[in-house]
């Protein structure tokens with residue numbers, strides 16, 4: 058409980074700028090046209106994007122009329138529920154169900170390496186046996202840094218030299234995964250979005266190796282996005298959706314200067330569930346995404 062409180066307060070602090078805009082608005086008493094206009098502006102400033110902000114506002118107006126709400130704090134509660142519904146997803150993250158391969162994709166600098174370390178630690182402390190495949194062979198430093206995280210998470214890692222075939226790394230990692238009796242395989246991949254065709258070929262090749270070697274093990278593809286980059290994060294999500302079969306998103310740096318609304322936009326416009334959020338640079342600073350807690354922190 059103590060730990061939960063601390064991550065929640067870090068998330069809330071991170072989103073401080075956003076919730077102070079909203080707090081100013083909900084401080085007044087009457088719900089009128091001016092209130093709606095200011096609210097829409099605040100939602101756009103919070104990185105929700107125009108389309109999502111307009112949609113939420115329409116839904117709010119319906120709720121206000123239907124439930125005969127007249128005070129702004131009632132509208133706040135209604136909006137909070139609408140945002141929570143917008144970011145809720147009812148499909149399970151397959152790694153929580155049993156053995157799973159989790160491909161981690163994302164451009165450099167978003168927090169991919171850190172997230173893999175945190176994920177390995179999170180599942181390891183819950184009694185799982187994770188293994189890491191350092192298949193971003195494009196940058197030698199990537200495997201070095203990932204190796205450091207693997208040590209901290211007390212989790213085995215397989216790597217090859219710089220420039221090696223990523224699919225070959227995955228092949229060897231699967232052999233080691235089997236030999237060691239692991240039940241989760243996190244695969245780091247190179248974030249070369251500027252060269253979509255290469256990235257697509259590389260990911261497809263990795264997927265073929267996984268399908269052949271572990272035909273009964275489900276695969277998740279998680280995209281790591283830096284929430285502080287706002288609308289750029291949504292643009293990256295769109296581009297990756299065109300390149301690979303994304304099954305979820307990790308939003309990092311929600312403890313920082315992120316405005317948070319991009320979380321709502323990604324769910325709403327791309328229909329990809331946010332599975333985890335990063336709220337700091339430490340190994341424990343990753344949380345399963347909770348729709349209600351998030352909506353509360355945002356407002």
Ligand code: GDP
Pocket residue numbers: 163164165166167168169170171172309310311312313334335336337338342
């Ligand atoms: P990569 O290039 O995508 O592998 O990114 P890294 O994992 O190396 O992270 C880039 C920077 O972001 C590092 O300084 C990390 O400490 C930092 N970082 C990653 N996740 C978070 C987070 O949730 N919160 C904060 N504040 N910093 C983070």
